[in-house]
Amino acid sequence: MADTVNALADEYLELTFTADPLWATLLGLPGHDDALPDRSAEGEAAFRAGCLDIAARAEALDASTLDRDGSVTRSMLVQQARSTVDQLDSHQVEYGISNLFVSPAPELLALFPMLVLSDEDRTRAYLQRLRAVPGYLRTVAGRHREGLAAGRVPVARLVRSAVAHLDRYLAAPVEEDPAARQPLEGELAAERGRLLADVVRPAFAEYRAALSELVEHGRDEERVGLCWLPDGEAMYAGLVRHHTTTDRTPEELHQTGLELIERLTEEYARIGERVFGTSDQQEVFRRMTTDPAMRWHDAEELLASAREAVARAEAELPRWFGRLAQAECKIEPVPAADAPGSPAAFYLAPSVDGARPGTYFANTYRAEERDRFTSEVMAFHEVVPGHHFQIALAQELTHLPMFRRVVTPTAYAEGWGLYTERLADEMGVYSSDLMRLGMLATDSMRAGRLVVDTGMHALGWSRERAVAYLRENTPMADLEIGDEIDRYIVYPGQALSYMVGRLELQRLRGLAEQRLGSGFDIRAFHDTVLGNGSLPLSVLDEVVGAWLAG
DSSP states (O other): OOOOHHHHHHHHHHHHHHHOHHHHHHHTOSSOTTOOOOOSHHHHHHHHHHHHHHHHHHHTSOGGGOOHHHHHHHHHHHHHHHHHHHHHTTTHHHHOOSSSTTSHHHHHHHHGGGSOOOSHHHHHHHHHHHHTHHHHHHHHHHHHHHHHHHTOOOBHHHHHHHHHHHHHHHHSOGGGOGGGOSOOOHHHHHHHHHHIIIIIHHHHHHHHHHHHHHGGGSBOTTOOSGGGSTTHHHHHHHHHHHHHSSOOOHHHHHHHHHHHHHHHHHHHHHHHHHHHSOOOHHHHHHHHHHOGGGBOSSHHHHHHHHHHHHHHHHHHGGGTOSSOOOOOEEEEEOOTTTGGGSOSEEEEOOOTTSSSOEEEEEOOTTGGGSBSTTHHHHHHHHTSSSHHHHHHHHHTOTTSOHHHHHOOOHHHHHHHHHHHHHHHHHHTOOOSHHHHHHHHHHHHHHHHHHHHHHHHHTTOOOHHHHHHHHHHHSOOOHHHHHHHHHHHHHSTTGGGHHHHHHHHHHHHHHHHHHHHGGGOOHHHHHHHHHTTOSOOHHHHHHHHHHHHHO
């Protein structure tokens, strides 16, 4: 039987669910609720071969026989399958050790509380998943040792932070385990408690011991980038392709970041004059980073600001979008056990089955040291009109194959989130010039990411040089600069996706405005960008081009 594009899309999605069954469960899609990812070298090799096979079969389809949706699906399928190969070829599981949830052990502790146990079958599958934790962690520890033997070693500082994270986890009573947050009763609750005490926590203790042995072999803070590892330049180039969905080189992106940082100076001068009475950028930064009035009083004040900002943005959506998302988004603090190593904010998408709403997590850890002025811009980026709005809309495109509704290329998603930070200003939903300074601050951070991510991983920068660059060129608090730099070290290339995606969206919008003139409709443009699911930037260019031609 000949391949069809939708059948290939379904096959690819099933392949990715088999490789990452936690993702399937988070989406609320059945069939993988009892499994954990296979992090073995053999498992990744099989996944890689499957991706190459699907990419080749998709390329072999006769494009002339496909309708518009089928053509977009084919292009996206080829790009995503080959992009996954780039990611696998980076061997990240071997050296990507930290306390951040993109690392193998923290990922479990972060995601287990998010899994919905809506019925007895799912609960029993969850218990089976807990039984699989020891094997999963032993496999991961084995990959760390394989990486060590191949010269792909982690950064010692981040291994120490991972050990400290596990120490906090293991010191807490079993009743407070993240994997026990879902309410259960009777026999199922008792079995979960037994598994956590006798199976899961001992496995984490064993893994913690394995990590402690790696510290002495880890890279120092002078050699934090991939360029210091064997084949590191090729691995980083692949990750840049994977996260940006473009062929732009690290050197190009580094220069783009430097130019963007320079261009922000004029905006800081203009808005800084209105807020602080000075146009001197360093004085503006000093006031933003040292004035006690720029910090929160407590966690509740931080959360209230985010909720109020989202409500204002939601009221303005119909003027800017024709299609509106239906899924709810909750705003909650990052769980206390995870907060010390977590970013300032992040978002968890709703499940496709509606069992779990979207959730925006704001980090309230040491709230009195966190920036007041970034609260609104982060809420717009993560919730409305940013990630939640975009991802929920994609899930609701039921005429598309599931692949198109749930796969989210990083540059599209993060580019959209960053694009909406500026869009929120057009919408008039920032509450003050101080909050507009927050918009500039996050612009500086995303432009700075182009500089420091490429600086560390391609140009050999030390951690301290990267920290110093952000301290000099952004008004970020030292607490957040350190967390950000450690994130870039352990998650190479991902930080590039934000600005690369936004610049492409702005380019496409400018092209549409030029081509259509007075006929340009911002709602129609946004509906075109969002109405096809999340797309690689190269495919988005095709979609917008077809819309303009039509």
